[in-house]
Amino acid sequence: MGIITISFILLSIMAIASGIMMILSKNPVNSILWLIVLFFAISGHYILLNAQFLAIVNIIVYAGAIMVLFLFVVMLMNLNAESEPVKNKRLQFIAIISGGSLLLVLLSAVMSIKDMHPVMVAGGNAGLIKTLGKVLFTDYVLPFEISSVLFLSAMVGAVVIGKKD
Amino acid sequence: MDIKAYIALSLTLFSIGIVGVLTRRNAIIVFMCVEVMLNAVNLLLVAFSNMHAASATAKALPTFASDAQIFVFFIMIVAAAEVSVGLSIIVMLYRNTHSIDVNFLNRLKN
Amino acid sequence: MNNVLQIVWLIPFLPLVGFLITGLMRNNLSKSAAGFIASAAILGSFALSVFVFFQVKTGNTHVAYYFDLFRINTLTVAFDFKIDQLSSLFLLIITGVGFLIHVYSTSYMHDEDSKDFSKYFSYLNLFVFSMLLLVMGGNYVIMFFGWEGVGLCSYLLIGYWFKNNDYTNAAKKAFIMNRIGDLGFLLGLFWLISIVGTVSYDEVFSAVNLAKLSTADVTGITLLFFVGACGKSAQIPLYTWLPDAMAGPTPVSALIHAATMVTAGIYMIARSNILYTMAPATQNVVAIIGLSTAIVAATIAIKQNDIKKVLAYSTVSQLGYMFLGLGVGAYTGAVFHVMTHAFFKALLFLGAGSVIHAMGGEQDMRNMGGLKKYMSITNMTFLLGCIAIAGMPPFSGFFSKDEILAGAFAKNPLLWGIGVVGAMMTAFYMFRLYAMTFLGKFRGTHEQEHHLHESPKAITFPLIVLAILAVVGGWIGIPEIFLHGGHKLEAFLEPVFAQSNAIAAKHEISHNTEFLIMGVSVLLSLLSLLFGLKIFSNYKKENEVPATGFATVLENKWYVDELYNKIITQPLRTLSIFFNYTVEKKGIDGFVNGTGKFVNYGSRQLRWLQSGQVGAYILLMVIGMLVLFIIQLFIKN
Amino acid sequence: MGTFITFPELLLWLPLLAGIICFFVKTETAAKAVAFGGSLVVLGVALSSLCYTDAKFLTYNAVNYIWLKELGTGFYVSLDGAGRILTLLTAVAFPIIFLTTYKNSYKNAGAFFGLMLLTQCGLMGVFVAKDALVFYFFWELALIPVYFLCSRWGGEKRIQATFKFFVYTFLGSLLMLTGIIYVYLHTGPRISEGVVVALHSFSLQAFYSATLSAVEQGWLFWLFFIAFAIKMPIFPFHTWQPDAYDQSPTATTMVLSGIMVKMGLFGVIKWLIPIFPLAVPKFANAVMILSVIGIIYASCIAMVQDNLKKLVAYSSIAHIGLMCAAIFAMNELSLQGIMIQMFSHGINIIGLWVVIELIEQQTGVKKMSELGGVAHKAPVLTIMLIIIAFANIALPLTNAFVGEFMMFAGIYQHSIWMAAVAGLSIILAAVYTLNMIQKVFYGNTNHTTEKINDISFAQKLGLALIVVMIFAFGVYPQPMIDLAKEAVNGLAIK
């Protein structure tokens, strides 16, 4: 039981716990904070998997930009904690049951698989910024350009929707 | 480290996301749950990429395993775009009906 | 002189032309013109028939082929006429009697307005045409043409006064009962076709084809044919239409429902005699049915008061005798009786018509009486007719009836015995009729009495002719025992029945037994005749006692109509209504519309899935995902 | 010898053309003129085609264009046997219909007559199609205009009635379509000029030689048969019919009852029996029993009908049932019989509708109980009706007799009992027909029938034509028989 395993377990627990907390916490602000915790946990995993670039981007983009945006919106609407009345219990129950059973089905299916490659943890330069950069601007230049269209449309959309008139 | 552990982890996160979508009524939080699902996927992809990195083909071309991580990168891009649009929609709705409770959205039914 | 047989087609053609002229131009034909054309047409074909008859008498028969009605690989039906002894004889009867009745009608129907007048004559001509087709046809299909055609005409003529609902009902009844018979006839025909694959008489009766028929076949076929005959010739169980058919004008009753159409059944059986001879079982059935019809009808006739009804039932019973004759194999006798019966029954009907005419439409005998002194000719001729039908020698009825009875005796004395009883009743009710009508004193109202008069020439002339025939008509068939070679008719018809006679078991009866039975029957009839005459010669309405017990049964005709109504008409109607309202509307259509409703209902229910709640939607989606995963991962296909 | 255009094409395109013209005609009289003229021309073509029935004129009677090449279907139409008779019927019927309904006025007449002629086109197509896809096309094409005709110009409950009729038949034809597809996938390749242009073929011959196991034929048989049974209609599938007849405008009802029902019979003859030789003997009895039940059932209901139109509708069901039974008796007699009967029944029932139409128009009622004594007021009408009615119950010397005689004889040879039971219809038919005559025409007039007056010249002419045909084919049906011979021989040889 090496350090890696331990850290994996810790990070996993952290991720799952924060995820659950996010769902449970009444106050939107809290859930956002829990979500940020979740993101950090996942970044930890990335590091563990030796994907530094993604780890960083995850922190910057998600935990940084996106979550802040969320935070702004929530603050803007200042939804106080009690604004959300409890949903009827039966439906929640069904929801949890179905979600859980989905998880069970998938796990039971996947876990039955024999002989799969282990994850090569340390070493390998696939995740290094240098490699990724090169790949991104050579092999993946087309999707990269196309994603600009995505952003354009998102931008236009945000304007069309958000603009007061 | 066994890949199954990662699969289990990301599936769990994924289902947490789903359950969140199902149980919460606040549009923003529902949306955040979706983000959780995306992150689960990202994690899984990275894990897989490292798994493949161990395989024979990886030896042949060094950048082989990068594909998945690039993919993750694009997922993040899309997520960002979605967030901008989604939040603007939510704001618009909030402007018109001072609520973002998805259960109040039932003018359209049957 | 052979050319007559070349132009036999003219015989039915003339009445057809008459029909077309009188029918199409009925709006602008004067009564006299219409009557003349119609009668002339019949007279023409009568003349031709006479020629034909003598031609045939010299022994050369003929099948005149015209064209193929239809021709396919497995069956060919030709349109051809068969002229032989049998058909030529019937030709004479039909055209002859038909002509007289046309003449009679010109005067009898004179009160109709001209349009209906010529309509009437067109119908009559059409009838004669169909009847001629029936007897001349060279195969069963052509016979069936005539067969249905006469049915149609009788329908039209019974319903001639179509304003009156009862009349149209009677017409309907007649047609439908005929149809029942026709079905039997057709089925028999199909059976025949399916075995021998042809319908023309000559081919069917050829030895080779007859050999194909097993006993079962021939019995079945003949029975089915007999059903047809029952319908047409008013035998039990299909006889009830004939009395109702009296709704039609009296000449029609005389022509169709006494002289010609109703004898079609006898003609058909006589025509296919060989088949019947080959099927003894059927013969017994025929004999029994015929005899029982004769008796039942006679019993009913005794209690009838409507003059035409009495005659109607007497017709039925006489037809019964003919079938008895056929049944016992006395084909000649049957045909003979057809002829004599045509004479005297036509005579009687026309006489009755004359009476009714004089009485201004009155038909109830209880309101008549004592007409003797007002209408002498009618009285005279009518009396002759009665004697003839009562079978008093040497009137025509005696010879024919006696021949049948003799045949019956030869077959089975019991048959003969019952037959004689029937003969007695005949004599009785006929003279009851005569007495109530002509003897005693007049019982009608005053203005009726005031109008009483002898009928015009056009009416009396046919009466006289027919009377003469009724007297002498029988002399062409004088039995051997009186005069050797006296039975000209038998000799004449011999070729037609040759095949049957060849195979039929000949049971000769000795001369003195024949004398005996003859004497017995005549004696008994005479007694009952006098008895009837005595009772009713001074009949009074006042001392009419309400019928009791068995008499009521007879008065109500054995309740047969009611019975049929109960066991056939009503149930059928109920069934139909059940079909219409329950099965159709509720059942099938209900199911069809039900499917539609079900879809609508399903639609209304399924809509609730679309609750409008995002949460619910996603929940359903997740459940859907679950299902798919389970199918894919855990259900092995 | 090359031919510029063939008879089947003419029979298709002429009505289509006339119909399209009608749509653009404004005035009613003009529309009527165009429609009547067009139908007359079609009749002319149909009649002249009779002079070229001989095999050596094939090029006049058949044509085959490439249509959807890689599907192996072609626009293949030709005139023969049963098709010829029914095209003739169609061609004869339409002028008569137009003639007898000439007095009726329709709002938006152009569309009405246009649709009528489209229907004719569709019917012609069904009867000449030799390619499954073409057949199906026209099968539907004949349905659509009728749908519009009925629900636009029909009675008060028209919309429901017609829609039921539409969905019913549409469902049936869709089932048939699936059947067609399945058979198609089991046909041999389509070869033109020696080269294989498609793996399978929709042509009729290919269907005849399709390789199908007995089991497959079994269920395919029903897929096809239900479509045809609904069209005819056969006993359990008939409930659309009385309402549709009752509610449609009479001209359309004539088409429906006179010609359209024949589509079903035609389908059975050409597209069912030869394609599934193994299934037919297996199910012939079942079908015949259904038909016979239908005969008795419909006759019984007809006896208690008070609505004239429904009475005729049910009587038609009975007759069609008889024909269907006759088809499945599968012997020469019965088949010849049905060939003639298809024509005769068309003529007779159209005649009946003409009379009923006249009565309903003048009195405004179709309940027999409210009518009576028409014979006084309209003797000519009465005589015509009586002739047609008796033709309808197959009295000898009328056209229907020979047909029914042969059919019964044929059925008898197949099964005595069925013939006997079906034969009851002879009696029942007499019952309800005479009832009808008695209630409507005999008896005394009442206030509704007082004002009735006799028929106009056009109607007299139309009816006279019908009557003439009735007697002509009643006395000398041989030509009609010869027309159908090869079709029959094709079927009867087993």
Place this chain on the structure above:
Amino acid sequence: MNAILFSAIWGVIMMFSGVFIKSKTTPKYLAIAGIILLFIVNALELNVFNTGSLHFEIDTKEMLNIKSSNLAFLAVVFASTLLFFLLNGRDVEKVGEHVGEYFALIFFVLCGVSIVATYNTLLLLFLGVEIMSIPLYILTGSDKRNLKSNEASLKYFLMGAFSTGIMLMGIAFIYGGNPNGSFFINNIQMGEGTMPVMMAVGLVFMMIALSFKVSAAPFHFWTPDVYDGAPTVFTSFMSTIVKVAGFFAFVRLFENSFGKVHEQWQNLIVFITVATLLIGNITAVFQQSVKRMLAYSSIAQAGFMMLAVFALNDRAQEGLLLYSAAYSIATIGIFAVLVKMKDYTIEGFNGFSKSQPLLALCTTIFLLSLTGIPLTAGFQSKFFMLMAAAEIAGKFWLIIVAVLFAAISAYFYFRVIQAMYFKEASDTVIEESDITTGFKITLAICAVLIIAIGIYPELVVGWMYH
């Protein structure tokens, strides 16, 4: 390639037009010009004019797969979009202020469509789908004052995002499942033999995500609400072009990646198909609003298109192409008429044939086509689909089920026809001013197209074999 490029560029142009051109009507003409241009460049690439395939030489690293069938599909899409612009251009202006932007978004959608039509890797599939979806979220909500529109927009967005998550999970599993570790759809393919479990899981995830995009049951729930809430013009657009694009992506992915193991997932498709047919047809029967009825009818039609996924053979390819054309043209036409209506309920159509005979006739033709009556394109497409499905052995009952539901579909389509022709109008159903001659002509052209394709489907199918 041309299509992607030009649609993106023209999107940008439209975007700026929104900024610089004040007139509300101009962008429409600009957009029409653009779509025509798109069609032409696409045609050039498809080499319709036999001038040799003209397109920009860009090394896509096999990420795009340009072949005639894909381009043919794009041609159909652009053609129907052109019709859409011609018919609905003026109605787009009525939606709101930002006309230019709306058109820009539509062009971005078209860009996405072009991508999903030609993608060769899951990455581009993902991007393409997103580029298709995100502008649609906006367009759905573009009628900002209208609460229904807002609601629809949010619902669409939330569920869309959810389905994105699903799809990504699928991609991840597929990636992990195949040893080549590749996103290229042909490399995913790995011979016959049972799929590895991870593959299967990924496949199901993908199937679910794509079923969601094409609104196949039980993942269709967003459809009625969104189509109902969105501004009618945009409903018309997304219920036709976007949907068929989704199907095209669906078929291409499953054909290239999982074609060889067809039998192992056919049951799922059968399940989805039957469910879709059932829900779509049955639920549509009871609808009172034509708009919503059409939403359900689009589900019903999706059920038929699923047969292409079920069959996955050449006939299915042709059928899908044909279906895209037939379904798009007919639906666009009906929506174009619907937009002009004052009252969207079926009663709103009462007596329409009296006031607007031509429009009524065209609408009838469209409805007949959707029902699948012969001589209309609708029949041919359904017919091709059935043919394709029939070639799959042992599942013939599915076809019978399909036609049964087709018969039911007549039920709700004909209600409109009945209203138009056989019912009397209560009051004026339509403001005449909107009905320009041009509109009528275009609509008539649509109708003629429907008939023409119905008689001779080669018109469309032929493009595949250029």
